[in-house]
Amino acid sequence: MIQHPSVPIIKNEKLSKDLFKIVFRSKDLASGLRPGNFVHIRVSPEMDPLFRRAMSIYSCENDTFSVLFRAIGKGTGLLSKMREGDTVDILGPLGNSFDPPDKDETVILVAGGTGVPPLHFLAQWLLSNYGFDGQQILFLCGISSADDLPLSEAVEHLDIRMRTSSDDGSVGFKGYVSELLKTEALPYDIKKLRLYTCGPVPMLREVTKICAEQGIRCQVSLEGHMPCGIGTCLGCVVQSTRGEDEFDRICMEGPVFDSNEVLI
Amino acid sequence: MIQHPSVPIIKNEKLSKDLFKIVFRSKDLASGLRPGNFVHIRVSPEMDPLFRRAMSIYSCENDTFSVLFRAIGKGTGLLSKMREGDTVDILGPLGNSFDPPDKDETVILVAGGTGVPPLHFLAQWLLSNYGFDGQQILFLCGISSADDLPLSEAVEHLDIRMRTSSDDGSVGFKGYVSELLKTEALPYDIKKLRLYTCGPVPMLREVTKICAEQGIRCQVSLEGHMPCGIGTCLGCVVQSTRGEDEFDRICMEGPVFDSNEVLI
Amino acid sequence: MSKFDLTVEIGGVKFRNPIMTASGTFGYGEEFNEYIDLSKLGGIVTKSVTLNPRPGHKPPRTCETAGGMLNAIGLANVGVDRFITEKIPFLQTLDTNVVVNVAGFSIEEYVTVIDKLNDCDGIAMLEINISCPNVGADGLEFSGSPESAHKLTSELQKISRFPLIIKLSPNVTDIASIAKACEDAGADALSMINTLVGMGVNHNTFEPLLTNVTGGLSGPAIKPVALACVHKVYRSVKIPIIGIGGIMDHFDVAQFIIAGAAAVQFGTANFINPSCTVDAVDGLKNYLRDIDIQCIKELTGKLKV
Amino acid sequence: MSKFDLTVEIGGVKFRNPIMTASGTFGYGEEFNEYIDLSKLGGIVTKSVTLNPRPGHKPPRTCETAGGMLNAIGLANVGVDRFITEKIPFLQTLDTNVVVNVAGFSIEEYVTVIDKLNDCDGIAMLEINISCPNVGADGLEFSGSPESAHKLTSELQKISRFPLIIKLSPNVTDIASIAKACEDAGADALSMINTLVGMGVNHNTFEPLLTNVTGGLSGPAIKPVALACVHKVYRSVKIPIIGIGGIMDHFDVAQFIIAGAAAVQFGTANFINPSCTVDAVDGLKNYLRDIDIQCIKELTGKLKV
């Protein structure tokens, strides 16, 4: 968890109108990143935008790692314009990581939109570092429409089981990915099932509700406004289930939480 | 004098460690620019840096024009990083322009550092639009050292008379360009001499002092902090010789002034 | 588009839309005539006019700051007499509400200026700058306490032929109490905020960045402060509030209106993007469509608290 | 390099250099221990500690603004008892001055907290937050008038074993009069500024950007305001001033010192660049060489006016 003041960009690929994938080179960072971790990127040397931007890791190999993001505002807009050879100041690895499943469990990954990247990294890691078989991993990928196909394509290269849903039905199952989850989870022995999810808040609420009802063990990866990313500002908190007045810092105690630990 | 919200950059050339030349394409702008005019460039869509940056015109042909500048701070720093294909929001043409000399006059142009660009444009204009002979134009170019050679090289391609000085003597005459002026101006009939100058304030003071002493007609092009560039904020004023309490706006009444109109 | 109603009424004066320019950032409208169609604006506010002509402070008068700027122009203006002969005729040709901003160094000065303006046509309202931080004794003689603000407002209200907007300073402990005093004294509307007192230092020369040492901070940097002032005052008074401070686009306009403003003024933004005001008029229409509201008036104070 | 003397003395306490961290932006130093060598700093100031533990406000608690940020953390802290058992032991291991920031909602609360801290070792000074804008009644009970600031300061001065820094709010009409009252009441030093009251609005949802509605504005955006406060107070008091507000690098440090500060604190900057403080220590040495001054102390108040 240290500051890397000058990490070179080796590729910035435009995947769609607003989706981008940036590959960075940093041995230090790449060797320390675990699924669930995030990096905090300084997108401008000037004072506006002021905050760093948090990004989960999409993939990590040898001395490079990549993030996959949607350009939604000024920070991600600046990031999307960076080019090969530019360098950026990055803090990381930050945050905790997903608890590993047991070897004999089936893993369901439920991703919505830009929730895909951290779960892709987790799937990669399970295959390469935990000896998981592709058949043990089911990736449910929810996108809004065919415009976001690059998100599901970003997972398809993995040799795992995968289903895609889209809100408008232009790709795969028509409906929310949580609906897909209901039917896809049915065949499994709940005791041997592990679920990991990341995506927009309404989706997380739905997915964690299903898990609670069915008794599926579930971890969520949360997002939150992060001024510091390193636990000092107390800005990024989420309410804990420990009590009304209990908060956890997403950047330190998270971003990954057991779904019953937090009030999303 | 209008707003051009999206002017494409067709070339950004690094001339030295900190000198850059950017060529823009805009028929509207190129056709309206006169020597002495400046443009006001928005260097970032974000709020820091907030102000536009003022740049004199170095050259202008057909549907393109160019500026030549030194990256000295955050605004010019951002400008120096722009690349072919980027577009910028530009206001212009702004400001007044140099009064033309009479056809039979000899013209001395005294430039210091980044004072070169507007005088280069003036020389070009005299040759191409006023039918001046290259022998009628003497360009005295003062730079600090050989590091700034690109500034004198930016003028050398013109078929005019030219002398360069450098503060450290690494190029041409050793000393200030005002010293050079003293000797170079000697041979001329002062009545038939016109002087135009642009550069750092101490140099302008020296040059206008020499002109005042010798009775040479002189126009100076001034710089000043310019929030608006269009005459409304009253921020860019220079004290006028009309009286203690009289100010002129550099962006409107200038940037070109008769040397006896303003207290530099 | 025309089904969206952007009109607002302030002090009995009808405005085409809630978008105006802020005093001191738009000259007398002449320069901007080249850039934008002034008739698209709700109104324009002129540079503060004082009894006597003022040359203003010696340069440097402005500097850039993070997300903002400092100015110590020093109320440079041609004085009320030349204002009437030289500027009013042009202003009268404009198809928009002209708000004349008045500043003074004593109640008598304000009174004299208004007396002279009372004879002019083509003025919709007056805005009283009681808060310029750049001039003498902190410039806070009138904006610093409820009592002094009350006194000035009631004196001017007595003699002005035009409705009065009192422009408040944020450099006070409790802006709401001053706003209330102005309302009680008969102000037709309030505008806020004027600039925050600020300063810049050159660490190489040890000189202040402004010859006047301190100046007024404006621009996006102060938007959060301005929004908080508008919201606080909105809960304390019934007269309309005109929001000012760091407004750059129609989203900022919406934010001020939601916080409690009836209308807004664009200041520093005019320097960065001369077409910001007319762009915002168009943007505001689209915004109303998106949030499915017909009349901008309905938006005032809609903040969910 | 060692020939440059960066030491400063405040309230009888010697600081290695004038660079400290600001309360609430550096935790209790633990997190930063990973990023920087704390022994390079003049001092660190802890998050405000109150009598009782405080969970803080519900999220969202922060948002980004142009050149700055808003926060309404709500003085979240573990309370003085757990502070003493859980945080002090780590702080005692540090080779830098530890300044403990104390906040309260009544004089009695401040007194009780200080009484407890009086028994602790490893504390160099106390900083009294009399100005947190996020908590009840505008939080201005103590920082809003010279009288209340005087009363609080003199009560605390009586019982504190440690020298006291009083931290002032900029949200007042005349910060100099409050500073003077604190000095008269025996304050050893003053620090300024705490955050400006600000607010953000979401124009899509009509909700405030902070659950608490208003928050404190900090960061580069407020630097000009902070500099003006320091300069104004410097001309009014003799005790040392610690400058705070938008400081990002050693040039900013120099500007505050030239304006009148003896030392400075980095707040928001720690979030943007965790190594900003140690970088500034190094930068300051080079700067002194460039301006040819041996002792940083000589620079205080060198502004050419």
Ligand SMILES: Cc1cc2nc3c(=O)[nH]c(=O)nc-3n(C[C@H](O)[C@H](O)[C@H](O)COP(=O)(O)OP(=O)(O)OC[C@H]3O[C@@H](n4cnc5c(N)ncnc54)[C@H](O)[C@@H]3O)c2cc1C
């Ligand atoms: C731990 C973590 C991991 C993330 N991983 C990814 C990822 O892999 N891919 C991806 O596309 N996005 C990811 N995000 C979201 C991403 O950080 C935001 O989209 C981004 O900060 C938006 O910045 P902006 O300037 O473009 O948007 P603006 O709306 O202009 O930002 C304004 C402010 O809000 C904050 N903000 C806005 N949206 C979010 C958000 N969703 N989460 C946190 N802060 C936000 C910004 O940081 C900024 O401070 C992640 C967020 C977190 C906290």
Ligand SMILES: Cc1cc2nc3c(=O)[nH]c(=O)nc-3n(C[C@H](O)[C@H](O)[C@H](O)COP(=O)(O)OP(=O)(O)OC[C@H]3O[C@@H](n4cnc5c(N)ncnc54)[C@H](O)[C@@H]3O)c2cc1C
């Ligand atoms: C009419 C005019 C024509 C100019 N033509 C040229 C040119 O052809 N080539 C060239 O290299 N430079 C030129 N300049 C100067 C150029 O505008 C500044 O170098 C530039 O604004 C510096 O911005 P910065 O952000 O890099 O520097 P910073 O120091 O970071 O700027 C801080 C602030 O000071 C202002 N500022 C700093 N230096 C100057 C300056 N010399 N003049 C005006 N404002 C300044 C900036 O605009 C900004 O507001 C011209 C200036 C004017 C007014």
Ligand SMILES: Cc1cc2nc3c(=O)[nH]c(=O)nc-3n(C[C@H](O)[C@H](O)[C@H](O)COP(=O)(O)O)c2cc1C
């Ligand atoms: C250069 C400049 C000059 C100003 N002159 C005046 C003035 O003469 N009278 C006045 O009431 N306000 C004056 N103001 C304040 C603005 O009208 C406005 O209240 C303030 O700038 C905040 O708005 P903004 O952030 O949109 O600029 C001036 C502001 C600037 C930047």
Ligand SMILES: Cc1cc2nc3c(=O)[nH]c(=O)nc-3n(C[C@H](O)[C@H](O)[C@H](O)COP(=O)(O)O)c2cc1C
């Ligand atoms: C997230 C955050 C939390 C803060 N918490 C406190 C606090 O607990 N006590 C206090 O006295 N000041 C607190 N402050 C104010 C800072 O100490 C400082 O006075 C202010 O932020 C201005 O400095 P800056 O612009 O460098 O951040 C806090 C500021 C921020 C940004």
Ligand code: FES
């Ligand atoms: S972002 Fe600062 S504590 Fe998490």
Ligand code: FES
């Ligand atoms: S820059 Fe605004 S008047 Fe010249």
